[in-house]
Amino acid sequence: MDEKTIALEKIRKTVTENPIVLYMKGTPQFPQCGFSGRAAQVLKACGVDRYVAVNVLADQEVFDNLRFYADFPTFPQLYINGELIGGSDIMVGLYEQGELQKLIETATAH
Numbered sequence: 001m002d003e004k005t006i007a008l009e010k011i012r013k014t015v016t017e018n019p020i021v022l023y024m025k026g027t028p029q030f031p032q033c034g035f036s037g038r039a040a041q042v043l044k045a046c047g048v049d050r051y052v053a054v055n056v057l058a059d060q061e062v063f064d065n066l067r068f069y070a071d072f073p074t075f076p077q078l079y080i081n082g083e084l085i086g087g088s089d090i091m092v093g094l095y096e097q098g099e100l101q102k103l104i105e106t107a108t109a110h
Contacts, residue, residue: 007065015069015079019107020051023066024076028053035088039076042091046104080107 001009015021020043026032028040032055043051056063056075067073070084078085080103085091094100 003061004065004068007061008069011062011066011069014052014054016082018052019081020048020104021054021079022051022076023054023056023062023079025055025057027055032057033075035074036076039078039088039091042088042095042100043078043104045095046101048104048108080104 022028022039022043024031024036024039026036028043031037031040040053054062056066066075066077070077072084072086074087076087078087078091085094085100085103091100094103
């Protein structure tokens with residue numbers, strides 16, 4: 001398998017095996033861009049304290065190939081139950097409408 005195929009499989013595995021995944025620049029504690037910081041803050045506002053945060057700046061394969069996984073060109077990217085929700089602007093809009101909280105409740109219900 002080539003590097004892109006391996007990277008896409010790694011991404012697929014991460015988003016399907018974890019209920020909430022945020023691909024971002026930096027970490028929730030130390031975001032490396034404003035959009036990633038806003039995305040982490042939205043999750044915090046929703047009461048989410050456990051999710052997988054992937055620092056794309058620390059994983060070149062993911063950084064180079066994530067845009068091909070769901071045909072979404074920018075970071076951050078939020079996945080809930082394996083589905084791309086979107087970036088920080090989409091997250092903020094859904095949060096303001098109360099929709100993001102519902103998606104998260106579904107993902108975290110055991």
